[in-house]
Amino acid sequence: MPAVANPAVDTPSVQATQAAVDDILAELFARLGDRQDQLLPMLHGLQDSAGYIPPDRVPAIAAHFNLSRAEVHGVITFYHYFRTEPPPRCVVQVCRAEACQSMGSDSLLEHAERTLGCGLHGRSADGAFGLEPVYCLGQCASAPALTINEAVFARVSPARFDALMAAAMPREAV
Amino acid sequence: MTTRIYVPCDSAALAVGADEVAALIAAEAARRGLDIAVVRNGTRGLLWLETLVEVETPQGRTGFGPVDAADVPGLFDAGWASGHPLALGLVEEIPYLARQQRLTFARIGITEPRSLADYLAHDGYRGLRNALALAPAEIVATVTASGLRGRGGAAFPTGIKWNTVLKAPGTEKYIVCNADEGDSGTFADRIIMESDPFVLVEGMTIAGIAVGATRGYIYVRSEYPHAIARLEGAIAVARHHGYLGADVLGSGRAFELEVRKGAGAYICGEETALLESVEGKRGIVRAKPPLPALAGLFGKPTVINNVLSLATVPVILDKGAAYYQDYGMGRSRGTLPVQLAGNIKQGGLIELAFGVTLREILYGYGGGSASGRPIKAVQVGGPLGAYLPESQWDTPLDYEAFAALWAVLGHGGIVVHDDRADMAKLARYAMEFCAIESCGKCTPCRIGSTRGVEVIDKIRTGAQPVQQIHLLRDLCDTMLNGSLCAMGGMTPYPVLSALNHFPQDFGQPDTSRHAA
Numbered sequence: 001m002p003a004v005a006n007p008a009v010d011t012p013s014v015q016a017t018q019a020a021v022d023d024i025l026a027e028l029f030a031r032l033g034d035r036q037d038q039l040l041p042m043l044h045g046l047q048d049s050a051g052y053i054p055p056d057r058v059p060a061i062a063a064h065f066n067l068s069r070a071e072v073h074g075v076i077t078f079y080h081y082f083r084t085e086p087p088p089r090c091v092v093q094v095c096r097a098e099a100c101q102s103m104g105s106d107s108l109l110e111h112a113e114r115t116l117g118c119g120l121h122g123r124s125a126d127g128a129f130g131l132e133p134v135y136c137l138g139q140c141a142s143a144p145a146l147t148i149n150e151a152v153f154a155r156v157s158p159a160r161f162d163a164l165m166a167a168a169m170p171r172e173a174v
Numbered sequence: 175m176t177t178r179i180y181v182p183c184d185s186a187a188l189a190v191g192a193d194e195v196a197a198l199i200a201a202e203a204a205r206r207g208l209d210i211a212v213v214r215n216g217t218r219g220l221l222w223l224e225t226l227v228e229v230e231t232p233q234g235r236t237g238f239g240p241v242d243a244a245d246v247p248g249l250f251d252a253g254w255a256s257g258h259p260l261a262l263g264l265v266e267e268i269p270y271l272a273r274q275q276r277l278t279f280a281r282i283g284i285t286e287p288r289s290l291a292d293y294l295a296h297d298g299y300r301g302l303r304n305a306l307a308l309a310p311a312e313i314v315a316t317v318t319a320s321g322l323r324g325r326g327g328a329a330f331p332t333g334i335k336w337n338t339v340l341k342a343p344g345t346e347k348y349i350v351c352n353a354d355e356g357d358s359g360t361f362a363d364r365i366i367m368e369s370d371p372f373v374l375v376e377g378m379t380i381a382g383i384a385v386g387a388t389r390g391y392i393y394v395r396s397e398y399p400h401a402i403a404r405l406e407g408a409i410a411v412a413r414h415h416g417y418l419g420a421d422v423l424g425s426g427r428a429f430e431l432e433v434r435k436g437a438g439a440y441i442c443g444e445e446t447a448l449l450e451s452v453e454g455k456r457g458i459v460r461a462k463p464p465l466p467a468l469a470g471l472f473g474k475p476t477v478i479n480n481v482l483s484l485a486t487v488p489v490i491l492d493k494g495a496a497y498y499q500d501y502g503m504g505r506s507r508g509t510l511p512v513q514l515a516g517n518i519k520q521g522g523l524i525e526l527a528f529g530v531t532l533r534e535i536l537y538g539y540g541g542g543s544a545s546g547r548p549i550k551a552v553q554v555g556g557p558l559g560a561y562l563p564e565s566q567w568d569t570p571l572d573y574e575a576f577a578a579l580w581a582v583l584g585h586g587g588i589v590v591h592d593d594r595a596d597m598a599k600l601a602r603y604a605m606e607f608c609a610i611e612s613c614g615k616c617t618p619c620r621i622g623s624t625r626g627v628e629v630i631d632k633i634r635t636g637a638q639p640v641q642q643i644h645l646l647r648d649l650c651d652t653m654l655n656g657s658l659c660a661m662g663g664m665t666p667y668p669v670l671s672a673l674n675h676f677p678q679d680f681g682q683p684d685t686s687r688h689a690a
């Protein structure tokens with residue numbers, strides 16, 4: 001299968017400035033209100049816009065929802081999806097679940113580790129690429145599957161992985 | 175006349191390049207001056223054929239697949255004729271599809287998921303219109319009479335759950351859809367949400383009218399961004415046309431719906447953890463009782479059902495309880511959407527009445543393993559389901575028959591492994607998965623899973639195998655009987671079934687033929 005241009009892959013992850021984060025927070029607080037059931041939507045909104053949830057904003061979030069800082073920290077750290085540091089420019093998530101394992105995701109992961117030069121939960125030497133596990137993308141009949149900056153790809157052979165990464169990586173990094 | 179060419183927009187098709195195929199078809203048609211409209215339908219569920227392109231002809235829709243972008247010019251050169259190597263003939267006549275009994279998935283792949291008009295043209299919202307003419311208790315009675323059972327593993331009768339909420343005191347009640355489908359090998363919910371989102375919206379609206387709830391939440395996993403976008407689109411369209419809102423279809427009844435995005439915690443598929451998560455807390459399970467039906471979301475009476483249960487309600491209200499009840503066997507009524515996945519030649523979605531055997535699914539539909547090697551073990555019901563050896567493949571898909579084997583049917587997910595699978599490694603993975611995903615509230619699950627990984631490591635390296643296997647069984651017994659929810663309580667299923675049926679993979683003599 002040939003490599004294809006994918007807009008989601010070509011767009012670098014968003015990383016907002018300090019002032020921009022405050023603007024994002026103010027907008028979210030105003031839009032979502034202060035009921036606790038809006039905490040997850042708020043964290044999603046912040047991570048979508050800022051790229052991550054800056055730990056130094058936890059007190060402001062806690063104050064807004066009338067929660068303790070520990071409660072907000074507990075929620076952020078409980079969920080695998082939320083990140084507390086800026087993401088690498090390109091995040092590769094390899095599915096580790098059984099269906100993908102049955103179709104060789106272990107060797108695909110090894111191939112990805114060699115190509116990116118890092119292990120699971122690690123980053124490439126230049127910091128541009130991160131490798132993460134994910135548990136099921138719902139592509140179990142077209143395994144193995146992975147995501148590159150949230151764009152899903154299925155039936156990924158090592159050769160297809162190389163083609164996808166060549167499209168995702170800046171030329172000098174290949 | 176314009177020729178319509180269908181290219182699926184389900185994420186399984188997108189993941190193998192459907193967008194590029196669709197764009198190229200439009201570009202080639204323009205270049206050749208052909209009058210062609212590209213329609214983005216849902217998936218037919220024949221996932222090994224994705225991207226499955228269909229061309230409208232006087233005889234019906236003819237299929238081509240799997241189509242890659244590089245195949246498109248050649249398909250035009252051949253005039254999309256039946257002689258092309260990728261030609262599949264009439265899609266409705268492909269045996270894999272023609273032999274199914276599609277009730278919940280009747281519209282899937284045929285319609286455009288984004289189009290309300292298309293939904294209405296294919297019997298959409300007839301169930302809701304019928305429901306609005308009934309008293310709430312009559313709607314609940316219809317669902318009860320249909321025999322519909324929940325798809326979450328416990329297989330609890332949906333109508334009985336609804337009845338509890340209907341009779342619960344209080345005016346503030348909720349409908350919550352558990353769309354946190356995190357089990358490996360399951361994708362039926364994803365297909366519903368991406369390929370026929372209105373059916374879920376309709377099912378939840380009927381549930382709301384039936385029990386007196388005015389608000390519903392769909393909790394969707396963050397791994398499914400495409401499904402979230404489709405649902406949000408469908409909700410906005412339904413609201414705009416009066417199918418949701420303060421006055422549903424002029425009935426004077428109100429129902430509002432909202433999508434809530436999960437955040438990558440498997441445990442939130444457990445209903446009480448899911449409720450905690452919607453409330454803005456860590457997804458830690460609650461002790462039951464109280465049942466969510468009496469004290470659920472925000473402490474109020476709550477119907478919490480799976481996507482498939484709710485998406486099946488419209489057809490029951492449209493065609494009647496007897497119509498649905500006529501399918502199935504024993505106490506497993508209606509149909510089961512089977513998801514065939516893993517190392518299988520023809521993986522996909524197969525909706526059939528209960529009672530078909532696993533072997534028929536594996537070979538009659540699946541065509542054997544993808545690798546061409548012998549199938550060794552089949553895990554049914556997700557990562558917490560048992561591994562079944564060949565001696566058990568003649569079991570019919572039926573909740574009670576599976577329970578008798580000490581296995582679960584769960585959500586109908588089937589993951590196939592060929593003879594290269596190392597069952598001790600898979601058992602270790604089950605414990606490791608539990609350790610990563612445990613909410614941590616109860617000790618058997620939180621600590622037991624970590625110790626389980628260690629014990630299996632010792633068995634695999636051959637250190638004191640007899641004692642360690644004894645210890646593993648003891649540990650599993652504690653998790654099974656002492657855990658607060660199914661996370662810890664079911665992790666022993668894959669572990670012990672692997673150990674019992676494939677002892678050679680644990681360095682033990684093969685006695686499986688006697689033990690099974």
